[in-house]
Amino acid sequence: MKISFKYIPYFLLFILGLNMTLTSCTGDLDVTPKDDDEFLSETFFQDPTSYKKVLAKLYAGLYVGGNDGDGDAAVPGKNPDIAGLGGDFSSYLRLLFVTQELPTDEAIIAWSDGTLPTLNTQMWSPANEFLYGTYSRASYEISLANEFLRQTTDEKLAERGVTADLKTEIATFRAEARFLRAFSYVNLMDLFGNVPITTEADPVGFFYPVQKTRAEVFAYVESELKDLDASLAAAKSNEYGRIDKVAAKFLLAQIYLNSKVYTGTDRNNEAATLCSEIISSPYKFANVPYNYLFSANNDRNGAQSEFIFPVISDGNAIRATGGGMSFIIHAAIGGSMDPASRGMDGGWYGTRTRKEFVALFPDAAATGDKRGTFYTDGQNLDINNVGTFTDGYAVTKYINVNSDGTKAQRTDIPDTDFPMFRISDAYLMYAEATVRGASTGNIGTAVGYVNQIRTRAGATNVTAGDLTLDFLLAERGRELFWECHRRTDLIRFGKFTGGSKIWQWKGGTINGTATESFRDLMPIPAKTIQANPTLKQNPGY
Template structure:
């Protein structure tokens, strides 16, 4: 099949055929079987485009869903439910819709953000069901398996976030039924098992032409993640840690992927994974197993990597290479402490140094930061870890390490500079407003850490230590000699912070709710307080229960 991917052209032509998706979706339907512009490749492109786009026009206009378009994106809705309530980051604008409730772990069944995510997942599943039901014969088994993978991925997020789904596996007008817990886990497990032999061989799409399509590597990565969380999803009935390890072994031992380790033009191997040319830089591509494709011109969006880059930067900050400053997300002090146990030891500009600074250009900011020893490179060096991607320099204003008693603005914590629109080759960005950076949804570094945890849970500490040290060596961090629960949960944070998964990891280790681990504003107070265990799972939106008698509410809501 020729290259269909979304950096060239994306056309959305699908009709809705699923009622009760938690909102009146208000979709303008075009029947692909009668439209003269219908093309199978365009239709397949739309399936993948659901991961990174929100409508038919661009950043805004002709949205898929009748709600805030930028907020309704697949990745942004999942990311916010995963990272916003965690120990990683805070959103500066607490007056924004539902932000305090998510920040403080105090949401209800009327949660707007839970509804945004639930609606997006349900809408995308509808598109996949239509393709699978109507186009399988024309598309053939391999392409159909790719769309089945996308559907399984969405049902995985239903399971992870809500522990149930409005389930359908065909395209018709019947209401979805409820599938939950072990039943949904078993279905995803079996679905992945069935499609894996039908997908292109592992690593087949690890090239510039088809980069971003799902092959066996993508399915194995999802299967490993599903299995690692099996005890959570099945209330302890299943503990598929050996399966998680086996799928990681398939990926690592295939030799098709490699960690990004070599510095390039001043950027570390780790940093290159989150840069604007990570779809052309061969080293980054070799680590990325399955990305969400992004391009500043071809995929204008406010819910993918533009969201990740712009939400973490403000005017005057270096390292971003975009003219779209949102000043929204910043690091909780608890995240900084994963690299600096005494957070005050992070190199940072004083209030007087910021006040006395008079430069205006990015190069001047960087030069002055360098002279003060407060650049991000200084932070990484002091942390002894390439992954300590924080900014506490003079650019954009004086930063504190925490908000105190009230979250009042973007400078209430260290700035996160993990995601950037710069290119390792120094080339020009494609667009001033939208990011070019692909989102590595699955990457080899995460597979090493998944295997390490599976090995630890199976009692194999020696191999767990080896896998963790592979990642620490890449980050130029000191190696470890022993492993325990705390080592693992902290290493998960250091390796994957601000990648949209922290809540899941905390839940798996029993630290998301309760009071065994507290962080700022957990439970709504500075310093944190314990919260009830029902917050481990998001509520089924009340509007969906009202519209679909097959759905029931989660306990506690």
């Protein structure tokens, strides 16, 4: 069986059986099929090609919010995955950007939709619908992965007479589904702390899953990712856009680096060791201009050599006008910017950055550091009014134009892939783990990795004496901004809440103010607790 992964029409699939309510993860997701035309699990899986299509649906959930792209509850057959949440607003990638970037120094948004402004100021509450969307999206992905695993047991495959070759392929699919489930658990653990764990072994249907401690979720994810090393595809042997053994090592390295936050225990030795293995893998640092990594053809212009886990965007194949990269690029265009020069059909006058982040670069013109790509014409450095797009420098990191200047496929939906995991991050994680005392790291090697990154950026080289934690936090910002890492990074460095690092509108004041430490964790959404009253709210909310 050979199906091109990128062009499977996964946005048309709603692969849910009548026995698959998906309420088992949170008890609050009304996502059962709405009519007899929906695919039913047992019937659907009689087709040998169905297994890869369901896997594609799992990957698609990282980008799109429902059937046929964004999903539209008002249009039959185009339902959003999660009842009560528009498919554009419940796009996984869009929600990760909202929760990881807006509460930090890297981004701010002008829009006043619902409780969105509270994410700019770290003033959110359990009633925040965007936090509910994030919790629900991750939970939905977990439930879908669980059902796929239920439908691909040896017993099920034997009953359907699946061939030996297809069984072998399905074994790899199952490993990828388990990875994607682990990825969602990491996001839930990181954002919300104590959350339930459900697997394919749990009963199908409505029940109240037991809330686990953050340390228990960590241990579960750690066990899963270690076990997957035996069943995932070898490095670089899978189709572009699908994960392999190196992606599992990367996610494991990430949670080890954050282990002190999640469990109270440092795991820097393990983080440095895994980063060394990742760096020595077939994935290689891309010796191309930095902007190539964020151009419309970043899947083929050389940048892809360092993409361990890209979230695929395709203007023709993936019809998501409000989610994924369409949101990230559209929302960053406004003021006097020319949307056509960005390869887009218009701007949404939304996201910019704050002056404290601009100050991390030697200048705002990308002269001393090519990564400092800000649009300043007509933009004020100070954000006097959050709702005014021209207050705050605009960010031009992502573009829907090919790196050679040619046009992308279309202007309403971009082709630019999102680099969820890439080698440069492994370089910086190795350096950080080493500075934090990892005996498995080497300072000289760490300096070499950091300078490789800075040389590509046209920035000056550093020495071992420069490699402090404060420098590394700033360097992570310069290299990885708007890649959905900043909130997690700031928490790990003790700079997210409190008063040790202040930026405009933190805490709700123009010059910024200290915020309460309990906000290092997001609140469990009120609707989630209403659906599962056994859940306990995080302290402070």
